[in-house]
Amino acid sequence: MENFLEKLTSDQFAEVERQFKIYHNGVHEIIPAEEFKNKLAKSIFLSKPLKIKLGLDPSAPDVHIGHTVVLNKLKQFQENGHVIQLIIGDFTGKIGDPTGKSVARKQLTNEQVKHNAQTYFEQFGKVLDMKKVELFYNSTWLSSLNLEDIIRLSASITVARLLERNDFSERLSTGKPISLHEFFYPLMQGYDSVELESDVELGGTDQHFNVLMGRHLQEFFDKEKQVVILLPLLEGLDGIEKMSKSKHNYIGVNDEPSDMYGKTMSIPDELIIKYFNLATDLDVHEKESIASDLTEGKLHPRDAKMYLGKTLVRMYHGLEASNQAEDHFKAVFQKGTIPDDIPEVVWEGESTALILDLLVELTLLPSKSEARKMIENGGVRVNGEKVMDHTLSITVENDLIIQVGKRKFVKLTT
Template sequence: MTQPKAPEILMTDAVREALAVTLRGSEELIPQEDWVKKLLRSEASGTPLRIKLGLDPTAPDIHVGHTVVLNKLRQLQDLGHTVIFLIGDFTTLIGDPSGRNSTRPPLTREQIDANAQTYYRQASMVLDPSRTEIRYNSEWGDALGSRGMIQLAARYTVARMMERNDFHDRFHAGTPISVHEFLYPLMQGYDSVALKSDLELGGTDQKFNLLVGRHLQAEYGQEPQCILTMPLLEGLDGVEKMSKSKGNYIGISEDANTMFAKVLSISDTLMWRWYTLLSFKSEAQIAALKREVEAGRNPKDAKVALAKEITARFHSVASADAAEQDFINRSKGGIPDQIAEISLALGSDGAALGIAALLKSAGLASSSGEGNRLIDGGGVRVDSSVVSDKGLKLGAGTYVLQVGKRKFARVTLS
């Protein structure tokens, strides 16, 4: 006997638009039908939906990769919904085991507090602070106590917990799993209960934890949240996910010139993925730009536009324009308007200084040996002229030293 077909959900234009905004650049929306129902109910009642993102302050700074999820929050915020920016000061004490093949050492309370101080300020570069609810999960985590934690643990099974890939792989490899690591997904899920969230966002590596939230909400008699996973942004190398430890990142607190130049360094292929995940341009605008490039327009034009958009978001339009001009000057071998001014003393009896030692003293090389290697590679200039002689010595005077395309210093020897 065939099952009756579920009735089709009739969407309004506003809900259809909201669904398109939700899905843009996303990896997975679970379950999409429930999200549409929530959107329809919100439109009919005029009550904003509660949309949650939790971030553990494991480091003091946020990089551009983190803003993939923040951008999505801002888009949903612009549709009129309530964004909850949750700082996981309690869960950080446990340590997130997601994607780990070993136990992650927890941070101290002092480290967590120091990192948390900068998180919301940096996130506010993307989110609208006036429409953002900021919360700390220590509010309810500390209040749970031993009895509450035991009662929470009783609502999830070990068998379900071991379905998680990293736990499964570590168990079969004989790698230790500490009992406290099981508490992390439980506490992240309990955050959704405490906040009564309608939608939780996270990276693809957080899918298991997000699903635990749905399960626990049902356990506590709430309507389960929907979950939206966002892809992990590839870093500057176009291969590994953006990470400070891999050195392929752009920090959102980096200066405008560095940020602009780093965006321009990505490949033409990666540029389009960054457009989808980082740009606030509409999909139609991005598609039109891509057609122009395919028709013969220089892809660098599109990359410059992306670099200026990202730089302006975290600095200003004027700073982005200045960064573009600075990059042009550097590309032409020109000298930036603002470079470090350094005064150094000559050797004993006014003896001239060797170029390699001078590069080290000016902070342009970590050692004289590195300075010599840079000279061998043709990457050192003095007053715009390439240095080929490692025996070069400079006497009294002022010189502009350049290493590569981005390191400059005006050095006065006396």
């Protein structure tokens, strides 16, 4: 590829630097970074958008903000006029697991693939402008490859190279079987890039080997090689494991505003900056100043999380919903005041009751001993007043409010 950087005017060069800074923010690695700058230069010099590829597994269409790391990166490219290529890996989806051993990789019908793709697009639409996205199903080209094509394709790669992939080498060395067909999945993913002449492919760090395969095969087929952008994997709410539905540590893009906000408040402080960088659409300068304010102690982690939660709700539910979610949180959790929308219960018992009986009968706590403990820990309030004595007797009146812990409220009606 010729050097386009040296052909640019200084304004054009500044534009390359501006875009590069945006795309570079929050990524794990760009391979190779210099070639990526030159691709940007070529795009600007020739006024031709880059083709930015993302491959999708059609078997798991539930989108959470772990997935949005890559979507937000795509959005940055889209905002600068580049073209997004979304590829539904329907070919492999339809094959499933030919050994029949993996329950996870079961064979999908055409209808299921279409349905899952549709589910993706609806959720992706919350981040990307889907009207401008190019959609592909890789069965279009893969299903017509014959044995001769495949032999030529596989002549481009050595067995040793494939065994470099972490999971393969580990399985071979520990005696766990690798079926030969598994060697094809990276090749097929790479061949998609050949077919679509992609300029850039995005993927999580766990996709390192597979996305580089596209670069390798493009070279083998005498095409311009794609650049690879690896994005960090986002840890879930527990702060330890990769965010995933099965680990129950995720924030779904379809979560209700109050859940989304509340879950965000529960992430460990160490992850705040990473979530801002990877999961939000904020301007890169704003992200940087939040990061430095946090590090220097000018911004309290709680306040940063509140802004993070508000931002996520705004991204997926709009500005109004984000303001409401914030108000709700402040009302309940911060000021210790009583929110407006608490559940009302009609009290049909005696007009006087012991506090322990009341807490158990209203199912606010599971047993009298639990109720007693909660009172001793200062976790029970009646009309906003902390209850200090577990033998307290209460006179039940209309609109009496009982609060347990930070979030549980009941208003009694007589």
